[in-house]
Amino acid sequence: MKTGRIRHFFAGGNTGEGFYSFYNQVIDVQTTYLYILKGGPGTGKSTLIRTIGEELGAQGYHLEYLHCSSDNNSLDGLVVPSLKTAFLDGTAPHTLDPSYPGVADEIINLGSFWDQQGLKANKERIITISQKKKACYERAYVYLNAALGVYRNWRKTNFSCLNHEAWLRTWGELKEEIFNGRRPTGQLGRLRHLFASAITADGPVHFLESIFGEATRLYILDGPPGSGRAEIIQRLETMSIDFGLDTEVFHCALEPQKYEHLWLPALKIGVLTSTWPHKYPSDDRCRLIETGCFLQNQQHLFTETLKESRLVFLDLWERAINWLHKAKKLHAELEEYYGENMDFTHITRIRKEILGNLLCSPSC
DSSP states (O other), X not given: OOOOOEEEEBSEXXXXXEEEEOGGGTSOTTOOEEEEEEOOTTSSHHHHHHXXXXXXXXXXXXXXXXXXXXXXXXXXXXXXXXXXXXXXXXXXXXXXXXXXXXXXXXXXXXXXXXXXXXXXXXXXXXXXXXXXXXXXXXXXXXXXXXXXXXXXXXXXXXXXXXXXXXXXXXXXXXXXXXXXXXXXXXXXXXXXXXXXXXXXXXXXXXXXXXXXXXXXXXXXXXXXXXXXXHHHHHHHHHHHHHTTOOEEEEEOSSSTTSEEEEEETTTTEEEEEOBTTBOOOOOTTEEEEEGGGGBOXXXXXXXXXXXXXXXXXXXXXXXXXXXXXXXXXXXXXXXXXXXXXXXXXXXXXXXXXXXXXXXXXXXX
């Protein structure tokens, strides 16, 4: 049986600015119904999303999976474009509430199926673990914020050595190749913001192959911070929207304001930043652009500064991940308490009801 195309990405992330959310970007104007899942850890939200996705994927539907930025093996959402339907975890830190209850969205409260007395018997332990988990995240964000400060200085040092003439020359070539005489349609394209990568409890994770797998042409930007990569992507995004092309921009997992990758679905063209920690394997679809070539020889004046920046940055990065890992272990403990007090038979019933409603023809 033919399966649909599957894409994976993140709609939120652990960043240098704390938890940063693009959950308002997941659903576009064509989505007509949203299921918002509520419930504590271990209540089956991710499993419900995954099971529905597996059944729809087996029937040939194209799917978009949203992964949890703290545990990339867990799911925070599912979008089914052809059914104009989405499922999202509506619990903290990406709290969601329905805008048009019962008409365009609804809450599925999995907390209705837990044994409250069983949970109350472990009240003190659950509260203690929850508080420790929160403290771990706070500590991780302190280190990520410090790493972001070092990264910005690293980028600024390099950017001061940028050969703007060489950079503009390459930018002009890219513009001509990608848009190839295209004229504006008279309407602005739709812009969608997401994350292709995340800083997780197990280290950095990305889904570039999933996102750009159907591309016929890829432009790979490889070079150090401050070598003009983000500026190229930002200019291309502005032009694509002005030309009326729907566009997806994927942001930096550490610095969420910074553009890192660009996808033009109508043209099947992608522009990627391929550096640690998200290297993309080059193939015959790719044109590699070494942006480090845009840095002038004066860069040697900053050799010690750059060396120190790398060392300090990596130390802060590892410390942050260590605290995220501790938070993940505490979250797993909470899942055990809630999971052992859940009646999952009701969730099976809900899954079947949802699938029946989605797949039932208008005549049913």
